[in-house]
Amino acid sequence: MRARRELPHPPPAETVGGWRRLFVLGALGVGAAIVLGRAFQLEVIDQDFLAAEGSKRFIRNVTIPAHRGAILDRRGEPLALSAPVETLWAVPQALLAKPQYVDAVARMIGRQPAEFRKFLQARIDRKFVYISDPMSPSEAKRVVALGAPGVFSDPSYARYYPAGEVAAQVVGFTGRDGNGLEGIERAQEAQLAGKEGSRRVIRDRSGNIVEDNLEYKPAQSGEDVQLTIDLRIQYLAYRELKEAVVKHDAKGGTIVIVDSATGDILAMASQPGYNPNNPAERKPPGTRNRAVTDLYEPGSTAKPLLVSQALELGVFQPTSTIDTAPGWFKVGSLTVRDEHDDGVMSLARILAKSSNVGAAKIGLTLGAEAVWSGLQRFGIAEPLYLSFPGEVNSVVRNYSEWGQIATATASYGYGWSTNALHEVRAYSAIANDGLMPHLRLLKNAAPVPPQRAISARTAREVRRMLETVVQPGGSATRAAVQGYDVAGKTGTARKLSDNGTYDSSRHEALFVGMVPAEQPRLVGMVIIDEPGDGRYYGGLAAAPVFARVMQGAARLLQISPDGAISPDLPAPSAPSSGTPMMVKVNARAGQ
Amino acid sequence: MSATGDRWGIPETRFGVDNWLCGAIATLLLWGLIMVASASVAQATKLTGDPFYFFYRQLLFMAVGGAGGFALYCVPMRQWQRSSNWLLLFAVALLALVLIPGIGVKVNGARRWIDVGLFRLQASEPVRLALIIWISAYITRRQVQLQSSLKGLAMPIIAILFPCFLLLCEPDFGATAILLGVVFLMLFLGGARVHYYAMIVGVAGAGLALIAVAAPYRLQRMLNFMNPWADVENAGWQLAQSLIAVGRGEWTGVGLGNSVQKLLYLPEMHTDFIFAILAEEFGLLGIAILLSLFGIVVWRGFAIARAAELDGRRFSAYLCYGLSGWIGLQALINMAVNMGLLPTKGLTLPMISSGGSSLMTVCALIGLILRVDYENRAAAGGVVSTENGARERPLRTDGARAQGVRS
Numbered sequence: 001m002r003a004r005r006e007l008p009h010p011p012p013a014e015t016v017g018g019w020r021r022l023f024v025l026g027a028l029g030v031g032a033a034i035v036l037g038r039a040f041q042l043e044v045i046d047q048d049f050l051a052a053e054g055s056k057r058f059i060r061n062v063t064i065p066a067h068r069g070a071i072l073d074r075r076g077e078p079l080a081l082s083a084p085v086e087t088l089w090a091v092p093q094a095l096l097a098k099p100q101y102v103d104a105v106a107r108m109i110g111r112q113p114a115e116f117r118k119f120l121q122a123r124i125d126r127k128f129v130y131i132s133d134p135m136s137p138s139e140a141k142r143v144v145a146l147g148a149p150g151v152f153s154d155p156s157y158a159r160y161y162p163a164g165e166v167a168a169q170v171v172g173f174t175g176r177d178g179n180g181l182e183g184i185e186r187a188q189e190a191q192l193a194g195k196e197g198s199r200r201v202i203r204d205r206s207g208n209i210v211e212d213n214l215e216y217k218p219a220q221s222g223e224d225v226q227l228t229i230d231l232r233i234q235y236l237a238y239r240e241l242k243e244a245v246v247k248h249d250a251k252g253g254t255i256v257i258v259d260s261a262t263g264d265i266l267a268m269a270s271q272p273g274y275n276p277n278n279p280a281e282r283k284p285p286g287t288r289n290r291a292v293t294d295l296y297e298p299g300s301t302a303k304p305l306l307v308s309q310a311l312e313l314g315v316f317q318p319t320s321t322i323d324t325a326p327g328w329f330k331v332g333s334l335t336v337r338d339e340h341d342d343g344v345m346s347l348a349r350i351l352a353k354s355s356n357v358g359a360a361k362i363g364l365t366l367g368a369e370a371v372w373s374g375l376q377r378f379g380i381a382e383p384l385y386l387s388f389p390g391e392v393n394s395v396v397r398n399y400s401e402w403g404q405i406a407t408a409t410a411s412y413g414y415g416w417s418t419n420a421l422h423e424v425r426a427y428s429a430i431a432n433d434g435l436m437p438h439l440r441l442l443k444n445a446a447p448v449p450p451q452r453a454i455s456a457r458t459a460r461e462v463r464r465m466l467e468t469v470v471q472p473g474g475s476a477t478r479a480a481v482q483g484y485d486v487a488g489k490t491g492t493a494r495k496l497s498d499n500g501t502y503d504s505s506r507h508e509a510l511f512v513g514m515v516p517a518e519q520p521r522l523v524g525m526v527i528i529d530e531p532g533d534g535r536y537y538g539g540l541a542a543a544p545v546f547a548r549v550m551q552g553a554a555r556l557l558q559i560s561p562d563g564a565i566s567p568d569l570p571a572p573s574a575p576s577s578g579t580p581m582m583v584k585v586n587a588r589a590g591q
Numbered sequence: 592m593s594a595t596g597d598r599w600g601i602p603e604t605r606f607g608v609d610n611w612l613c614g615a616i617a618t619l620l621l622w623g624l625i626m627v628a629s630a631s632v633a634q635a636t637k638l639t640g641d642p643f644y645f646f647y648r649q650l651l652f653m654a655v656g657g658a659g660g661f662a663l664y665c666v667p668m669r670q671w672q673r674s675s676n677w678l679l680l681f682a683v684a685l686l687a688l689v690l691i692p693g694i695g696v697k698v699n700g701a702r703r704w705i706d707v708g709l710f711r712l713q714a715s716e717p718v719r720l721a722l723i724i725w726i727s728a729y730i731t732r733r734q735v736q737l738q739s740s741l742k743g744l745a746m747p748i749i750a751i752l753f754p755c756f757l758l759l760c761e762p763d764f765g766a767t768a769i770l771l772g773v774v775f776l777m778l779f780l781g782g783a784r785v786h787y788y789a790m791i792v793g794v795a796g797a798g799l800a801l802i803a804v805a806a807p808y809r810l811q812r813m814l815n816f817m818n819p820w821a822d823v824e825n826a827g828w829q830l831a832q833s834l835i836a837v838g839r840g841e842w843t844g845v846g847l848g849n850s851v852q853k854l855l856y857l858p859e860m861h862t863d864f865i866f867a868i869l870a871e872e873f874g875l876l877g878i879a880i881l882l883s884l885f886g887i888v889v890w891r892g893f894a895i896a897r898a899a900e901l902d903g904r905r906f907s908a909y910l911c912y913g914l915s916g917w918i919g920l921q922a923l924i925n926m927a928v929n930m931g932l933l934p935t936k937g938l939t940l941p942m943i944s945s946g947g948s949s950l951m952t953v954c955a956l957i958g959l960i961l962r963v964d965y966e967n968r969a970a971a972g973g974v975v976s977t978e979n980g981a982r983e984r985p986l987r988t989d990g991a992r993a994q995g996v997r998s
Contacts, residue, residue, distance in 0.1 A: 014738050014782060016738075016780065016782040016900070017782075020779055020782070021780060021897065021912075023779075024779065024893075024912075024916065025889070025893060028889060028919045029886075031920075031923040031927075032882050032886060034927070034932070035923055035926045035930070036879060036882055038927070038932055039837065039870065039875055040875060042838050042870075042930055043837060043875045044841070044875065046834075046838055047838050047839075049838070050835045050837070050838025051835070051838055053831070053838075054836075054856075057856060058851050058856065149637070202851055204856070210851070210854060
């Protein structure tokens with residue numbers, strides 16, 4: 001069975017000891033034990049450290065962008081919207097490794113292949129480079145579908161401003177990271193901004209997500225913000241202001257329309273403007289919301305406030321007259337001048353003719369403290385509490401620092417400054433039978449009860465006087481609105497020059513008014529800054545803008561007409577053409 | 592038995608095979624195939640777009656390697672013994688060839704490959720096999736001198752110094768280290784005197800150390816393997832990623848296919864560093880099983896060698912010791928490298944790693960070990976040994992005897 005034969009070949013050698021074999025096996029065994037021990041050390045003892053080191057490299061927190069709330073006008077029309085977009089990014093090294101894709105990608109994102117390759121080469125060490133502007137998701141999908149290695153897209157939201165320049169300064173804009181930088185976008189950041197969500201993913205080394213269910217925190221959308229702005233009126237205001245600024249070759253302009261009963265700001269526009277959809281245009285002066293940020297000396301538009309105070313204190317009566325002859329009047333070194341010498345005038349006539357001499361005499365009769373406290377009545381020194389970025393407060397020195405000259409000038413609106421919203425608020429008190437409303441820009445803001453500035457009787461008296469300003473013989477006949485009685489006041493303020501004196505060639509043309517005069521619904525203010533065509537009177541430059549905007553606004557808001565239809569005025573529906581309809585409407589109808 | 596068997600010398604299976612050895616090898620090869628498929632998906636997708644590119648290649652190499660291994664299984668041991676000097680010549684020629692630019696292909700600063708169309712042949716793989724066969728033949732021929740004199744020990748070492756030098760020119764430090772390790776193991780088992788041996792081991796160790804210091808990039812590699820976290824984004828990247836992969840494995844691994852480190856974080860994830868991916872996916876348990884399988888291969892290899900030694904077929908015995916030791920040593924070194932115990936050298940994990948040269952050489956090596964086992968079994972079956980160079984083919988005698996017994 002088992003045949004074993006001694007082999008005769010080759011030369012006999014010593015039998016090798018079995019210990020050598022065991023020694024070698026033992027050595028290998030020791031090696032195996034060391035390997036196993038090391039494996040134990042790595043996989044059990046150092047496991048936490050190593051796993052953490054690994055996670056550091058491939059676990060990424062991907063933020064999920066939150067949808068930013070929209071900004072709407074009072075009727076729900078969008079002023080600012082967020083739409084989903086995708087931004088392409090690349091891992092340059094991965095993309096350059098496949099040159100055939102580089103050109104295709106470059107063409108699809110509209111870049112020159114050579115330039116694109118250079119762009120990637122310069123960033124070869126980076127793991128994340130944006131290669132496109134935000135684009136529509138479908139467009140980005142097409143590029144990603146090329147299958148180019150290392151090309152990915154990130155979702156985000158882009159902000160669009162459907163109203164464009166019309167409401168630009170009010171709405172403001174967001175920066176590249178989506179935070180509000182100006183206007184309501186900035187003021188209401190907390191409400192508009194949502195909370196970003198996040199998810200933890202595992203990425204392979206080229207950036208592909210390979211595992212996506214580690215942890216998920218959904219994004220929370222921001223809330224919409226509804227403004228008191230009525231886009232229709234805002235558009236009217238914007239259009240007419242812009243036209244006037246161009247027509248009068250002016251530096252700028254401001255218009256504010258307020259609901260006098262509620263204090264809701266229905267329109268607020270400034271010129272020059274900017275297109276918020278174009279980041280390149282987002283810079284001053286276009287971005288300035290002048291109604292809030294710009295101070296000016298109110299000039300003659302301050303006179304109704306003075307007259308209100310005079311009546312309220314009982315020092316003057318509606319029937320009081322003042323002798324303004326000879327058309328000028330010396331207070332110390334100051335000479336107060338009127339355009340014409342109108343002799344003895346009633347208070348209404350002083351307002352209608354905008355007599356500085358008359359205003360100065362009233363002011364000096366009342367005294368510094370009474371003039372000053374008259375302004376306080378109308379909240380001139382009280383903040384607006386709109387929390388709009390850039391909001392400024394009026395600058396009014398305390399009456400204790402006023403001398404005769406300061407009292408006289410303050411009476412006709414010089415020596416103190418305010419902004420358009422303050423003045424509109426003050427006129428709202430006159431419009432609202434003495435109750436001064438709190439101005440509102442946010443529709444859902446908690447209502448603040450109005451405060452009484454003057455008595456209802458005084459308010460009505462002053463309104464009646466202000467009607468004469470717009471009536472024939474007044475300084476603002478161009479402010480008249482077809483079908484409505486208008487009360488208002490012009491102002492033509494010289495601007496301060498750099499050396500502190502008044503510049504005779506630079507003016508602010510102002511008009512503040514209310515419609516309908518009998519029981520006003522709307523208060524509006526128009527400022528044309530530095531008309532360059534010589535027609536710098538408030539009655540010429542600002543009043544027509546007021547008239548056209550109010551004409552449209554009254555119709556849009558279906559405010560019952562209270563005035564006569566005059567053949568001299570443009571028709572309500574077509575501001576500049578057509579035959580006016582000769583209809584006498586009952587003044588109180590529908591109220 | 593059959594005419595075909597007679598003519599081509601195809602061994603009969605009637606003596607059976609070593610079940611433990613074949614079982615372990617089959618398991619390792621299959622596991623290797625699965626691991627290549629798993630570890631290479633990301634890399635294959637990146638390079639070719641086909642996630643199973645490396646898997647299919649590995650399958651093809653396994654078929655080619657299996658056929659080659661079977662062919663070698665059919666070649667009697669005496670053929671190798673007889674042509675061992677030619678093999679030494681072949682080894683030197685191949686190593687010289689690979690160094691010629693245009694023939695040898697340079698990858699990552701090392702010229703180690705010859706492009707043969709279907710795949711790139713890593714010259715050091717067949718060269719090492721050839722040199723180990725030559726060493727076995729040498730021990731068989733000069734065992735008396737080896738056991739008694741310094742010269743007998745020094746001769747074979749001097750003979751392989753030139754191939755070693757050529758290997759270092761490529762450079763292929765890892766292959767050189769493995770070759771020297773196996774040669775010393777074989778000479779030790781051949782009975783080299785321990786004090787000479789210790790001396791030469793010392794000199795060789797000093798020489799290797801000198802070489803490592805002379806080539807600064809090796810020094811850099813040696814330094815960063817000590818602390819891969821020092822320069823983790825550059826020099827230490829690969830090892831740090833490998834350690835992370837192993838560390839993520841914990842006790843039982845993240846599961847087959849779930850490795851994250853294979854997703855292009857760990858370079859060479861399907862070749863030299865496939866062990867780290869295996870450790871990540873199968874954990875400590877997987878490592879223990881892998882070590883056990885290699886343990887079985889080495890144990891059975893040594894048992895077969897021992898049987899041949901006892902049977903007096905010393906060439907077969909020393910070749911078998913050498914080949915089994917080679918598998919065991921390379922597996923251990925590869926694992927040690929993957930876990931940061933040794934500097935990175937570019938050694939594959941036998942039977943697991945992706946790569947044609949490595950896999951086909953391992954198949955050849957298995958064919959040789961099984962041939963030795965076959966001859967052991969044939970001898971134990973009472974068949975005339977072919978060790979003495981008899982013209983008579985063993986198969987015919989086998990067949991004749993078998994028939995005789997049956998009838």
